[in-house]
Structures are given as structure tokens and as C-alpha cells.
Amino acid sequence: MSLRAIQLLLATTFLGTNLACAQASPASASQAQPASNWPTRDGWVTLRDFRFGTGETLPELKLHYLTLGTPHRNALGHVDNAILLLHGTGGNAHSLLNPIFSNVLFVPGGILDINKYFIIFPDDIGHGESSRPSDGLHAHFPAYDYDDMVRGQRMMLDEMKIDHLRLILGTSMGCMQSFVWGETYPDFMDALAPFACLPVQIAGRNRMMRYMAIQDIKLDPAWMGGEYKTEPLDGLRAANEILLVMGSSPLQMQKQAPTREQAEQYVDRYLERTMASTDANNMLFYLNASRNYNPEPKLETIKAPVLWINSADDFINPPELGIAEKLVKRIPRGRFILLPISDETRGHGTHTVAAVWKNYLAELMRETEPQQ
Helix, strand or coil, rough: CHHHHHHHHHHCCCCECCCCCCCCCCCHHHHCCCCCCCCEEEEEEEEEEEEECCCCCEEEEEEEEECCCCCCCCCCCEEECCCEECCCCCCCCCHHHHHHHHHHHHCCCCCCCCCCEEEEECCCCCCCCCCCHHHHHHHHHCCHHHHHHHHHHHHHHHHCCCCCCCEEEEEEEHHHHHHHHHHCCCCECEEEEEECCCCCCHHHHHHHHHHHHHHHCCCCCHHHHHHCCCCHHHHHHHHHHHHHHCCHHHHHHHHHHCCHHHHHHHHHHHHHHHHHHHHHHHHHHHHCCCCCCCCCCHHHHHHCCCCEEEEECCCCCHHCCCHHHHHHHHCCCCEEEEECCCCCCEEHHHHHHHHHHHHHHHHHHHHHCCCC
């Protein structure tokens, strides 16, 4: 993989998750949306009086999404070729249009060929062009969580007249949402492909890092309870530094920055770009959205086949915890793949490098092809 391709991957990686605003990369924000050649269509849904799990409500929750391909309706009028692709924390609908993902999967004859499938890319609550704290409510925006996000996605699909999905594929936060989908709406999809996460509560080092980033912002006097006039730069800088480490791949970073000077320049470029493209309130909310995530007690209720893939160099979901190997046994039709560290893996961000895991996805699609 070329340095340019690596930069494009990192440009869409925060917590190794897809971040279209260059959350964890020296690449620019414009590089973070590199796949404008795909003929996407914009869509909007407005959900009236949306009630969050906290009991808070919004008079209007606006959800934005992109689509590729054309919906196909069967003899009963139901869409039978829809695929939902879920981005990561801080990402948006453009995240999985990254060429190292899209140019492998969406092309003619590809596993997710857009001539065959109707692909939906949502901007999650708090992300992209959907309703988010920076729109005006700031720290008074409802404290959304993954359950709210999944419920919003389901309501969006209802508005789109889609009542079944061929596949849900999610990366990082989207990976976690895939497990929530499987438990909350077990008959809604033919298959689930959660990449780069664990189906347990966010605890241990993972929560510690998120909590430190949140506190870095809140404890900056310039944050002013979320009513800052300019970004709280000291807190935001510290938070972004933590996120860089969280999404890092030691092998690739050593290759890209083999000298002290190059390493320091990498950090300086990364901070220059992320500081210019990150809103502190938005970050606080999307980091904290995982606070009550915990699908572990209900894993047995997932009906759809599950292809769950993690990478051995994932700093956020380290394999030495042994969690995946234990819990996959409780998923009735679950399969777990741990990708070994290689020149092709990119730490947590391996979830976007389709060439590494595409054969597993192809097998899942073959095995779950609906009977005619």
C-alpha cells in the first residue's frame, strides 16, 4: 500500500474508526472525503419529537444519508437488496467511500457491487450533516447513545420504505451498533458484519482513554460549560493526542516516521489539521455515546449469521483480553476472525482495508444468499 493510501486511511480513522474530518491523521480534511467520483445521492429524514433514552426530546431530529445503487423490489414490493454501512465514532456518511474500501467492494463484480446492491450510508446522530451539538444546542444537546443511534437508523429506514436489509456492515462504533441491531431487531437483516469492536461494555483502558479525552476538554477553562466562543484549544489538543494513540498502528507508524524528526512532524501535521476540523462539544458527545453500551447479556438472541473481524494490532480491542474467543461461542451463528499483524494491517483501522478481509465477506454473502 502506498503512503498516499495509508494517509487516506488514517484520514478516516479516529479510534481507528472512520473519521471524515481527519480526526487521526496528518492528511487534510479534503483528503478525508476522497471518493467523490462515486455517484452518491443525498437523502434527508426528519424525525419529529424524537425521544432519547435519557428522556430528553428534540422537536426535530434531522438525519442525513447517502446512497449508492438502485433499490430493487421483489414481487411483494419489498426492497430486497439494501445494505446498511455504519461509520465509526466521529465519522460520517463519506467515511466508507474511502478508496481502500469502496474501490475494492463497490466496483462491477465486487462483493458489494452497486449495480446489484442499494447501499445506504447514514450520518449518525451527532455526526456529519445530521443533528449535532454544534448546530446550536451545544452542551444542552440530548445525551444520545448507541441505542438512540440504532433506533434512529431504523426509523430512517422506515421512512425510506425499507423493511429488511441484506447486510449490516459496521466499523468500530458501527461494529458496536451492529451488535445492537442484531439484538434489537433480530429479524431485520440477513447477515451482520461487525468489524473492530467487542460486544461488552466499554471499560478498562478503552473507557479510561475516552474519559481522559472528555475530561481534557471539560477541565479546560475555555470550555465554559460548552458555551465557548472559540474552541478550548488546550483541552482539545490533549484529547486529539489521546485519540491519535488510540487509533495508532505501531508497525505502520514506525514505517512512516522512522526518525525523531519525522515522528514529531507527523504529530504537528496531525494536530494542525485535526484542531481545525474538530468541534469540542461534538467530540464530547460522540465519545460519551458508548457509555452504556453492553450487548453481552443478550448475545444468544442474535439470529442472523455474524462475521466478526478484529485485527491483532488493534490498540482499542487488544486480542490478549481473550474476550472475543469466549463470547463468539454464545452467538448462535457467529464466526470470529482475528487477523494477524502484517504489512497489510493498519491497527484498529484495518476495518477499512477491504483487501485484507474481503474473502471472508464474500463467503458470508454467498452463504447468506436468500433462496429464490
